[in-house]
Amino acid sequence: MTTYILIRYLHFVGIFLIVGTLVAEHLLLKPTHTRSELNRLSRIDAVYGIGAVLVLTAGLLMWFAVGKPAVFYTKNWVFHLKITLFAIVAILSIWPTIFFLKNRKGDPEEAVKIPVHLKVMIRMEMLLVVVIPLLAILMALGVGTF
Numbered sequence: 001m002t003t004y005i006l007i008r009y010l011h012f013v014g015i016f017l018i019v020g021t022l023v024a025e026h027l028l029l030k031p032t033h034t035r036s037e038l039n040r041l042s043r044i045d046a047v048y049g050i051g052a053v054l055v056l057t058a059g060l061l062m063w064f065a066v067g068k069p070a071v072f073y074t075k076n077w078v079f080h081l082k083i084t085l086f087a088i089v090a091i092l093s094i095w096p097t098i099f100f101l102k103n104r105k106g107d108p109e110e111a112v113k114i115p116v117h118l119k120v121m122i123r124m125e126m127l128l129v130v131v132i133p134l135l136a137i138l139m140a141l142g143v144g145t146f
Contacts, residue, residue: 004066010130017051019129025096026122029114034106042100049097052090059086078144080139085128092125 021044028041063073073079096118103112138144 003130004008004062007058007061007066010037010054011062014051014054014056014058015133018055021045021048021051022122022129026119029119029122032111032113034108035104035106035110035112038100038112039104042097042104045093045097045100048093051089052093056088060086072138072145074138075146076144077146078135078139081144082139083133085132089125089128089132092121092128095121 023050024044025041028037028044033041062068064070099115099118
């Protein structure tokens with residue numbers, strides 16, 4: 001029971017890290033940034049990555065090792081939708097991460113123009129991250145079980 005509680009807790013901590021860093025990236029993003037500001041954004045994005053790994057690891061442990069039987073999750077289309085949305089969020093996060101990492105080096109005061117679609121991608125991630133907990137609640141209530 002203690003292991004289950006710890007894993008669920010880490011799952012929630014990871015979710016909070018993801019949401020917090022997405023909001024921070026969205027609020028801090030401007031049309032242009034200096035390379036030193038991009039370095040700070042890349043550190044925030046690294047915390048996002050840690051949160052995503054934490055959510056994924058704890059989620060897989062809850063699916064296959066602790067808690068409800070794996071069949072509860074495996075035979076639920078809402079769970080599969082939730083996992084699919086999580087994967088889409090992960091894919092959407094790749095481009096901003098690469099952009100921040102590529103453009104953080106160089107003269108710290110040099111201005112870098114931020115592509116408009118970068119902010120759109122972060123907003124799309126935020127929208128999907130808001131939907132995922134609703135799917136988790138529905139799944140926990142047994143909605144979507146075959």
